[in-house]
Amino acid sequence: VSASRTQTGSWHTTPEKFFIEACDEGADAVLAIDRVSNEMTLTGKKDVPPSAVTKPICGIMGTIRLVAGMYLIVITRKRNVGSLLGHAVWKAVDFDVVSYKKTVLHLSEIQSQENKTFLSMINNVLTTDGFYFCTDFDLTHTLQRLANTSPDFQEMSLFERADQRFVWNGNLLRELAGQPEVTHLRSCFRAGVRYYVRGIDSEGHAANFVETEQIVLYEGAKASFVQTRGSMPFYWSQRPNLKYKPKPIISKTMSHLDGFQRHFDSQLLIYGKQTILNLVNQKGSEKPLEQAFAKMVTGMNNGMLNYIAFDFHKECSHMRWDRLQILVDTVAETQDEYNYFMVNSEGKTVAQQRGVFRSNCMDCLDRTNVIQSLLARRSLQSQLQRMGVLNVGQRIEEQAEFEKIYKNAWADNANACAVQYAGTGALKTDFTRTGKRTRWGLLMDGWNSMIRYYKNNFSDGVRQDSIDLFLGNFAVDESDGPTPLRVQKDWKFLTLPIIMLVAFSMCIVCLLMAGDTWTETLAYVMFWGAASAITATIILFNGQDFVDAPKLVHKEKMD
Template sequence: MKNPLTSPLFSPRHTTPEKFFIEACDEGADAVLAIDRVSNEMTLTGKKDVPPSAVTRPICGIMGTIRLVAGMYLIVITRKRNVGSLLGHAVWKAVDFDVISYKKTVLHLSEIQSQENKTFLSMLNNVLTTDGFYFCTDFDLTHTLQRLANTSPDFQEMSLLERLHKFALPVVHGFIVMKPCRINGKIFEWILISRRSCFRAGVRYYVRGIDSEGHAANFVETEQIVLYEGAKASFVQTRGSMPFYWSQRPNLKYKPKPIISKTTNHMDGFQRHFDSQLLIYGKQSILNLVNQKGSEKPLEQAFAKMVSGMNNGMLNYIAFDFHKECSHMRWDRLQILVDSVAETQDEYSYFMVNSEEKTVAQQRGVFRSNCMDCLDRTNVIQSLLARRSLQSQLQRMGVLNVGQRIEEQAEFEKIYKNAWADNANACAVQYAGTGALKTDFTRTGKRTRWGLLMDGWNSMIRYYKNNFSDGFRQDSIDLFLGNFAVDESDGPTPLRVQKDWKFLTLPIIMLVAFSMCIVCLLMAGKFFSCLKTCLLCKGHRHVTWVYPPLHPCCSSLIVK
């Protein structure tokens, strides 16, 4: 018996030596997509044209096609897991993928080309195995509830495939959690969706600031949704790198110094960024959480100066030195920021439709939060603002009684805090390569010493990945999104660039150095004891220290 949570939504994929045949997922549809494996031509045909001899395999959806050294490849989703239901539409997480060559063999490749093709395939798999691809076959996950509601009636009546294109499956990269919750005996659905932008996508340190089109690095739209007895509410926030031209390239330092470009016109890209943001979301309250001293200070000053230079009444800039305000474990001081923007949040409101399908509230602006990475500090603040919005929504829906606070609902609070901490971890893994920092506060409402220790561990892993493995990850993302096109010709590719072995040995050097530090710490007591003895023993004129040798055993985006 098939498991309903893992059975395919698409009809089977049929394969012959000459063609792929993929059936549409619409119930009762006869359309079949035929892909010629020689000419690469795609045509629509019917089920009757599928040869009986074709090898059949079930798939869950098509991610797309890509050209590598060996030729064209088809990327498909082969397994999925149900994460819940949104307005009656099943939402799935893509679990496994397959990258299928149009060519039957790679015998036409030289040895070098074959090796390069394998490398490109490993790059694709590096992206596909990064957790966080979600899709829905009969609902548009790429838009917020408010955007969908404000489209034309004709658009809303169209099926998802008609809105986009037959066989095109929109896939969201980010994070989704869907939880049935209970307060005062009333059951409601609470949903959190984070959608990562496919523009200026990349990894920490390699992608900062904006591009010439105004797209910001690590831009994420996060929507919190509540569904209760036919009513629905939505609150949207955004995060993204400071939207001007700056960089922070890895250079083996623990925290590379950020550099603001002196050769580009910052206001052009800055203007494009906020023109787009104002058009999509309305008014903007910018919460800049970076340090107002040290290496981060020039970035904060530049951001403030550019907002002032735009002289736009729809932009509101607020600088809040997160680390200074919350130093010495004073995390209760975050309420200072929440209280200071309370009036603005009430003005922006949220989107709400009552049980009679009547729109009773529209969200008129968003909070655009950022720190350096737009991960740890940003997620903490977003969770606090989202809770305040949720408080108002649940009271208006009649779930919370007058005078009740969300913080007092222990069962729901646990769900809420853990989901936002999981959201932080997902976004952090996708951008920085490790789980988020400061999640102990998000999960428990308190900053703990164990949390500080875990932050140190994650920071150490980030340091290694950022310096020694993120270059491969960045190239993989660029390949996956089509920012880099592979040429099938026999000419040189970037993979054939002569490697500098000095840099390849750096990870080994760092590992040995770290191991030596650990050994020194472990032997510290014995070392100082021996040192004291030698200093007190006047008869010794020369001391030779012999250390034991170290043991040699002592790295969706939204899909276009």
């Protein structure tokens, strides 16, 4: 790692300006930001006043406007997570969100409170694990895409040539274009949390779309295998309503085929042929979604699209996870046709990937990750044999030490995606880590499912708002007008849960402190029990009024 990659930049603060000094060796340019006019100019190191307070920083995330005015977001700590083709890859660990304004005395009490709420939302996103960056290599493109680019593309700055799907701070960098970008390979288009963002938007962007590239480097040779996952690409929603599994609803007002066509037009252009692996249940509430997906693929009548439905839960019931091999065997010939990308040690491209598997379940998390890991393993087996790492007949499974590292890498990938979308680690990772489904794994899945239930119903509205604010889907206005945060819940939100709690408590008290006769005790228990049950029924019937729903982006836009 060269010195320029290990150095940090400097951030100089005066009452009037911010001065940001790059870490590049020999660079004299300093970015000056006027804290009053918000104007940005390039100046020299000599223009930084000696009185400025100086702090080391690792990079700039960008700027954002909140109620108090503009804020600068800087990376204050980074951690090296590895090297890719000789380029250091960093994880952004700590951040500072600093106001251009020196005080918030110009705000009313309500505005000041709202500003604090918006600040906590920004910090909520920043502290979600998963922002990575590289100052001299483009993390947003696959190795194959980078290998097939023109010299003009190579001359462009990292920000200009980046795949905007994966530049999570693209909105923050609008006024700072040209600065190194921070990315994570989960799409920022139609981003959000599990139940509030499903399906696609009008541009054809799918919720929780993730491009996963498995890269192998060995003695100068390199290979990669790319897969994608994403929500079923038509208009459907599944809003929290206090039920464990809300019923998914397919929109009757939107033109599904238009959005579906846009989605796959884009996918075919970027990745080539597509084999869709739909892992949802083929009975119950998930069945209409599977049928709709199949019907739309048939309606497109495109030979580049291949659709395979595989009822994961039915096939693997009673712990028969060995049956996943049925799907792997079914698509083996297609996987061989799609191939993978490989460059030999002499720098010659000897293989190109000609298509991708697009996997999905309901969340595109747990079932999806299991299948992706199995397909990636099959590709890796072929790559390692071709590179000469494994002899013909040798299997990855026989290399115990590598096998453990490899399985854990895929399980960690599952957890990273799941924490961002569902709020907990992934389910079914015992199989990914060990190759077996265990009772301990089932127990942990139950625990994570309970946490997901709580978060999806009672804290995901704020998480969704935080993401929308960060990505620029909602813009804060500095005017005196009220923001959507001031929307108050109606009387039911507080009154009914209190009545239910009091009634249930009285029911317990009556059981513990029996009356003079058992009939009197029974009468009291029945009265308070009925009051508790009726209130609970009303709450469940009006479930959407009691969950933590997003406030910043209208529901119509989210569906």
